Amino acid sequence: MEMLASSLHIPVMLSETIESLSVKAGGRYIDCTIGSGGHAAAIMQQSAPGGQVLGIDADPEAIKFAKKRLRDYGSSILICNNNFVNLETICLNNNFKPVNGILFDLGLSSLQLNGNGRGFSFQTESPLDMRFNPKQSITAANIVNTLTEVELAEIIRDYGQESNYRRIASYIAKERPIKTSLELAKVVERVVGSRRGKIHPATKTFQALRIAVNNELENLELALKQAVDLLGFEGRLVVISYHSLEDRIVKRYFKRESSDCICPAKVMNCNCNHTARLKLINKRVTTPSVEEVKANPRSRSAKLRVVERVVTNEEWLETAGRLCFLGKVDAGIRSDKLAQKVTKKASLVNY
Numbered sequence: 001m002e003m004l005a006s007s008l009h010i011p012v013m014l015s016e017t018i019e020s021l022s023v024k025a026g027g028r029y030i031d032c033t034i035g036s037g038g039h040a041a042a043i044m045q046q047s048a049p050g051g052q053v054l055g056i057d058a059d060p061e062a063i064k065f066a067k068k069r070l071r072d073y074g075s076s077i078l079i080c081n082n083n084f085v086n087l088e089t090i091c092l093n094n095n096f097k098p099v100n101g102i103l104f105d106l107g108l109s110s111l112q113l114n115g116n117g118r119g120f121s122f123q124t125e126s127p128l129d130m131r132f133n134p135k136q137s138i139t140a141a142n143i144v145n146t147l148t149e150v151e152l153a154e155i156i157r158d159y160g161q162e163s164n165y166r167r168i169a170s171y172i173a174k175e176r177p178i179k180t181s182l183e184l185a186k187v188v189e190r191v192v193g194s195r196r197g198k199i200h201p202a203t204k205t206f207q208a209l210r211i212a213v214n215n216e217l218e219n220l221e222l223a224l225k226q227a228v229d230l231l232g233f234e235g236r237l238v239v240i241s242y243h244s245l246e247d248r249i250v251k252r253y254f255k256r257e258s259s260d261c262i263c264p265a266k267v268m269n270c271n272c273n274h275t276a277r278l279k280l281i282n283k284r285v286t287t288p289s290v291e292e293v294k295a296n297p298r299s300r301s302a303k304l305r306v307v308e309r310v311v312t313n314e315e316w317l318e319t320a321g322r323l324c325f326l327g328k329v330d331a332g333i334r335s336d337k338l339a340q341k342v343t344k345k346a347s348l349v350n351y
C-alpha cells in the first residue's frame, strides 16, 4: 500500500474516545467512519478477548487501507464500504445488533486530504471532485460549474458560514468553468485576500462544497436516529465533530433525546409524551488537550459528545427476569448485588 508516513491519519482524542465508549472485553462496537482504522484498532485491543467491530466507510480507498491495517483481527472485525446513512440496514444484513457502542468520527481523514486526485485540499492540484464515494454522480465541479450564482452563494453561506459568500459566488460564476482545486482556491483568494492567520482563505468555501457534494448534514441527522435504536443495555454513542454545523446537529439531537419533555417553552403543561431515551455523559463537550493540538493541529476544532442509552424500569425488570430464568444470575442473592449482576450481564450484548 502506497502511503507516505506524513499522510497517516492520527486518530483524534483516542483515549477520550475509548473511555467515552466505555469499551469492555467481549463487547460489540460499530465504527461508522473507520477511515484509516486508528480508532477501530484501539477498540479491538480494548475489547479483547472476544470483542467485535463493524467498521463502515463510504470511501473505498479508506476501506482498502483499513482492511489491510486490521487484517490480523480476522473475523472479529467486519469492514463494509457503505454510507452510514444506511446504518440500520447494514446492521440488519450483518446480524450486528444490539451493540455496546457506536462511534462517528466525522469529516475527512488525512488519507483523503493528502491523497492525490480527490480535490479535498486547496493546496494540491487535482480535479474538483470531493466525493467520499467515487460512484456517486455529483462532484464539486458539477456544483461549481452548473448551479446558478444564487444557489452557489447559498451553499457557501449555509455550509461554509462564509461572510463573503455573495462575492465569492459572483467571481466563481465569472470564472467558470473551474476544473481544479487550485483554480478554485485562487478565485476565492482573489475575493477574500490572502491567508487570515493560519486559516487558508478558501477553507470555508471548500468545506461548503464538500458538505453539499456528500450531503453530510442530512446523512448525519438520519444516521444518529438509527444509531440510538441499535444500542444495547447502557450502550454508548460517541460523536466527534469538526465544525459548528455538525456539532449543532449532534448537540440538539442529544439534548432532545435526553429530555422527558420537548414541548415548546411557552407550553405550560407538558403534553408531548416524550421520554428520554438517552443520558448525557459529558455535559460539557470534550475537546483535545493543548498537547494533542500541538502534536496534531488537525485535531484543533474537534468536539466529542457522548450519550448512553437509558434503560427503562420495565426493560430492566424484563431483562432481570430473563437472566434469572436462564440461570445466568442467581435470583436468591441480595437485591443490590442482583442489580449489579443483572446490569453487568445485560451489558454483554450477546449474553
Ligand SMILES: C[S@@+](CC[C@H](N)C(=O)[O-])C[C@H]1O[C@@H](n2cnc3c(N)ncnc32)[C@H](O)[C@@H]1O
Pocket (backbone or CB within 6 Å): 009, 010, 011, 012, 032, 033, 034, 035, 036, 037, 038, 039, 040, 056, 057, 058, 059, 062, 082, 083, 084, 085, 105, 106, 107, 108, 109, 132, 219
Ligand atoms: C476523520 S475520518 C475517520 C478516521 C478514523 N477514525 C481513524 O481513526 O482513522 C472520517 C471518515 O469518515 C468517512 N465518512 C464521512 N462521511 C461518511 C458517511 N456518510 N458514511 C460513511 N463514511 C463516511 C470518510 O470517508 C472518512 O474516511
